[in-house]
Amino acid sequence: MNVIETSGLCKQFGSHFAVDHVAMAVPEGCVYGFIGPNGAGKSTTMKMLLGLCHPTAGHVQLLGKAMNDQNRLALLRQTGSLIENPSCYGHLTAEENLQIVADLKGVDKKDIDRVLDIVHLQKDRRRKVGQYSLGMRQRLGIAMALLGGPRLLILDEPTNGLDPAGIQEMRALIAGMPRECGTSVLISSHLLSELEQIIDQVGIINRGRLLFQGPLTELQKHSRGDVVLRLLHPEQGAAVLQRSGLTVRREQQDLLLPPLRDARLAELVQALAAAGAGVVGVTVRSCTLEEIFLNLTESGVSAQ
Amino acid sequence: MLHHCIAAENRKLRGSPIWVVFFLLPLLSAAYGTFNFLQNQGVLRFNWYNLWTQHTLFYALFFFSPLVGLYAAYLWRLEHLGHNWNLIMSQPVPPLYLFMAKLAVVFKMALLTQGWMLTLYLLSGRLWAKLPGLPPAEVFLWALRGALAAAPVIALQLLLAMLIRSFAVPILIALGCGLAGVVLSSRGLGLVWPYSLMIAGMNSNKTEDALAGSEFSFVLSCLVFLAVFLLAADCLLRKQDVKA
Amino acid sequence: MTAFFCELKKARRRWDWLVVAGIPLCVLLWASGGAPASGDERASYYSSLLYVLPVLHTVVMPVGMAALASRLWDAETKGCTAKLLYTLQIRASLYGAKTALGAVYLTAVVALEMAGLLGMGRLSGVTEPLDISRLAWTAVSTLAVDALLFLAGSLLCIRFRQTLLVMGVGLACSLCGLFAAYMPVQFAYFVPFAYFLPLSCVGLDWNFETRTGSYYALPFQVPMLALTAALAALLLVLGWRAVQNKEV
Numbered sequence: 001m002n003v004i005e006t007s008g009l010c011k012q013f014g015s016h017f018a019v020d021h022v023a024m025a026v027p028e029g030c031v032y033g034f035i036g037p038n039g040a041g042k043s044t045t046m047k048m049l050l051g052l053c054h055p056t057a058g059h060v061q062l063l064g065k066a067m068n069d070q071n072r073l074a075l076l077r078q079t080g081s082l083i084e085n086p087s088c089y090g091h092l093t094a095e096e097n098l099q100i101v102a103d104l105k106g107v108d109k110k111d112i113d114r115v116l117d118i119v120h121l122q123k124d125r126r127r128k129v130g131q132y133s134l135g136m137r138q139r140l141g142i143a144m145a146l147l148g149g150p151r152l153l154i155l156d157e158p159t160n161g162l163d164p165a166g167i168q169e170m171r172a173l174i175a176g177m178p179r180e181c182g183t184s185v186l187i188s189s190h191l192l193s194e195l196e197q198i199i200d201q202v203g204i205i206n207r208g209r210l211l212f213q214g215p216l217t218e219l220q221k222h223s224r225g226d227v228v229l230r231l232l233h234p235e236q237g238a239a240v241l242q243r244s245g246l247t248v249r250r251e252q253q254d255l256l257l258p259p260l261r262d263a264r265l266a267e268l269v270q271a272l273a274a275a276g277a278g279v280v281g282v283t284v285r286s287c288t289l290e291e292i293f294l295n296l297t298e299s300g301v302s303a304q
Numbered sequence: 305m306l307h308h309c310i311a312a313e314n315r316k317l318r319g320s321p322i323w324v325v326f327f328l329l330p331l332l333s334a335a336y337g338t339f340n341f342l343q344n345q346g347v348l349r350f351n352w353y354n355l356w357t358q359h360t361l362f363y364a365l366f367f368f369s370p371l372v373g374l375y376a377a378y379l380w381r382l383e384h385l386g387h388n389w390n391l392i393m394s395q396p397v398p399p400l401y402l403f404m405a406k407l408a409v410v411f412k413m414a415l416l417t418q419g420w421m422l423t424l425y426l427l428s429g430r431l432w433a434k435l436p437g438l439p440p441a442e443v444f445l446w447a448l449r450g451a452l453a454a455a456p457v458i459a460l461q462l463l464l465a466m467l468i469r470s471f472a473v474p475i476l477i478a479l480g481c482g483l484a485g486v487v488l489s490s491r492g493l494g495l496v497w498p499y500s501l502m503i504a505g506m507n508s509n510k511t512e513d514a515l516a517g518s519e520f521s522f523v524l525s526c527l528v529f530l531a532v533f534l535l536a537a538d539c540l541l542r543k544q545d546v547k548a
Numbered sequence: 549m550t551a552f553f554c555e556l557k558k559a560r561r562r563w564d565w566l567v568v569a570g571i572p573l574c575v576l577l578w579a580s581g582g583a584p585a586s587g588d589e590r591a592s593y594y595s596s597l598l599y600v601l602p603v604l605h606t607v608v609m610p611v612g613m614a615a616l617a618s619r620l621w622d623a624e625t626k627g628c629t630a631k632l633l634y635t636l637q638i639r640a641s642l643y644g645a646k647t648a649l650g651a652v653y654l655t656a657v658v659a660l661e662m663a664g665l666l667g668m669g670r671l672s673g674v675t676e677p678l679d680i681s682r683l684a685w686t687a688v689s690t691l692a693v694d695a696l697l698f699l700a701g702s703l704l705c706i707r708f709r710q711t712l713l714v715m716g717v718g719l720a721c722s723l724c725g726l727f728a729a730y731m732p733v734q735f736a737y738f739v740p741f742a743y744f745l746p747l748s749c750v751g752l753d754w755n756f757e758t759r760t761g762s763y764y765a766l767p768f769q770v771p772m773l774a775l776t777a778a779l780a781a782l783l784l785v786l787g788w789r790a791v792q793n794k795e796v
Contacts, residue, residue: 047390047545047546050394051394052390052394052545052546053546054543054545069542072396073396073398074396076394076395077396079394081390081394083390083548084387084548085387085548086387087386087387087388087390087548088386088388088391089316089388091319091320092315092316099315101395103308103309103315104308104309104312104392104395104396105395105396106305106308106396144391321712321716322712325712328716328720329719329720329723332720332724332727333723336723336724336727340727340730340731362723362726363723366607366723367719367722370611370719371719374712374715374716374719378712381711381712385626470618470619470622471618471711471712472619472622472711472714473567473615473619475615475715475719476567476570476571476574476612476615477570479574479607479611479612479722480570480574483577483578483607483608484577486581487578487580490581491581
């Protein structure tokens with residue numbers, strides 16, 4: 001089952017589409033990374049999932065049910081969220097803030113100890129939140145989302161303001177959620193290197209449009225980069241390659257070819273060797289997720 | 305579910321400076337009212353009724369509506385700051401319950417204010433003015449009526465504070481509307497303006513009951529205004545996008 | 549000047565002008581409720597309004613000025629911009645610019661009120677000749693006390709981030725000021741936020757037996773006006789110091 005499913009989801013402000021026909025599908029039991037540059041439409045999409053913002057068009061389903069007035073309360077009871085900046089009442093302590101959320105969610109107050117323990121705020125539970133650092137407020141926001149053990153967590157850049165140790169802890173916590181608590185997680189970020197380590201599924205959005213959605217391994221297939229050939233006689237080699245219909249670029253002494261399948265590459269190496277070009281080295285460059293993301297978002301072309 | 309929302313709202317008031325205002329304003333009103341009562345014994349009669357008019361005249365005419373406006377503005381201020389709109393509107397409670405919880409809490413504060421004012425009235429009457437006996441039962445009814453009449457004003461002020469993300473402006477509006485209420489009351493139109501209902505309910509400038517014979521219209525007016533403002537709040541909360 | 553124009557830019561879409569118009573509207577609305585209506589009474593229309601205005605100001609202006617001060621300073625509190633602004637401009641210029649904008653607002657409040665008063669007189673077909681000096685004195689004294697109230701509100705906004713406190717104090721001052729209106733006039737000298745009363749330029753002789761009154765001109769209380777201006781200047785200095793010393 002998909003815990004989140006949208007079809008044709010749009011949000012229009014005047015003539016500008018902040019979210020443009022997004023068809024998102026988040027499978028149950030996974031950590032789904034929702035990636036996009038600033039202003040891509042991540043937060044707006046997440047707000048529509050929670051009913052904070054009304055879609056201009058399209059439908060939202062959470063946990064297999066339509067997100068409408070009838071189902072809204074039941075769905076939100078099983079959902080935890082942290083959207084935009086962390087929310088808190090600065091004049092109250094962390095414990096009091098969590099008591100308020102526990103009241104509204106109808107959750108046992110004993111759960112407060114559990115979530116404070118998870119985010120390592122036990123020591124500061126009786127301090128006023130107004131005195132907290134940004135990282136501590138972020139952790140409190142996550143604690144509020146975790147109250148009640150929700151089936152679905154929607155987290156908008158949850159590692160903002162955390163130090164490296166905090167980011168690592170948060171990563172470990174989120175990665176373990178499906179396995180340990182049966183919670184599916186939708187997490188947005190623009191810190192791709194950190195998401196890469198914890199997500200199973202990825203959705204890339206830019207200018208309101210979903211450019212890619214699928215398993216991370218599928219995206220990593222796009223990570224195959226240029227082929228670098230080191231030849232004793234590069235001019236001879238270039239001529240052979242051009243006769244084969246390939247676009248060749250020079251990089252100092254090396255020749256660069258676009259990404260090729262292994263079989264095709266093997267054929268070309270044989271042809272080069274036969275032509276006496278003197279093949280010294282063959283290297284396949286791989287793109288990082290960041291490079292793939294930048295390629296996708298700059299070109300704006302869907303990789304589906 | 306509503307009682308959970310009310311519990312949450314009550315928690316938000318912990319340690320808040322609003323209690324200073326709650327305590328101070330009726331105290332000022334009582335102190336002056338008693339002083340004026342004793343200074344003007346040539347004009348006023350030495351009885352509990354006249355002490356009541358001196359305690360509540362200015363309070364009901366001018367200050368009760370900005371005071372409830374201040375309570376309402378404070379409760380919404382907590383949500384306007386700190387991106388708390390996202391938090392409360394993503395909770396599994398009907399949006400109207402969030403509004404009604406605030407209404408309940410401000411109403412409780414208005415009731416406590418009336419109770420405090422009554423306590424001061426009793427204490428200053430017995431200990432300062434040295435009035436004999438006890439106040440007539442009607443004054444308790446008038447205080448309760450004033451609290452009932454506060455309900456539609458509280459709903460409207462909560463609506464204004466929800467929409468106008470400024471702390472001061474809804475309070476200024478409450479003062480202006482309260483003044484309009486004074487003018488309308490003096491022209492016999494007290495029951496068609498929510499802010500005049502408090503003046504009529506508390507009976508603060510007459511010693512005989514100003515609402516005698518029109519209690520039903522008074523209660524109906526309170527309930528109709530309350531229903532209209534609750535409906536407006538429900539509509540706005542459900543239809544508008546949340547802006548944190 | 550740059551700082552002042554920045555303040556004007558910050559005021560965009562803040563609808564401060566609605567507050568500026570709303571304050572004299574409250575006063576005039578209330579005044580119209582008790583304004584003379586019959587033929588004989590219209591012969592003392594302006595005098596009756598100038599007589600009652602100080603009491604109306606005592607109720608409305610503390611809350612109104614607290615609201616204006618709050619509008620100007622709350623923008624910095626809500627946006628947490630102090631830590632940015634204090635690296636971009638000297639603190640005194642920020643305070644000066646907000647005070648200058650406040651002065652513009654106060655002048656507009658008083659001007660609108662006086663214009664409204666004249667308008668009401670014209671519409672009511674008043675027969676009393678208008679004493680321009682009385683009107684001018686009322687305008688100047690109202691402006692002076694409004695400035696005192698506004699600067700007090702600004703000082704509270706700078707010292708305490710809680711707007712609740714500013715508005716609560718405004719309400720308390722309104723209440724106390726109103727009480728002062730019904731105490732012996734000497735009491736009002738100790739209540740600066742009620743200085744509208746001792747600065748009044750119209751008195752009333754009330755005959756209890758015939759239940760009629762006649763208005764008369766009071767001498768202009770220039771020393772009182774000077775005291776008001778001096779207190780306003782003191783609050784200006786205190787506010788400036790508060791901005792300088794504020795920890796951000």
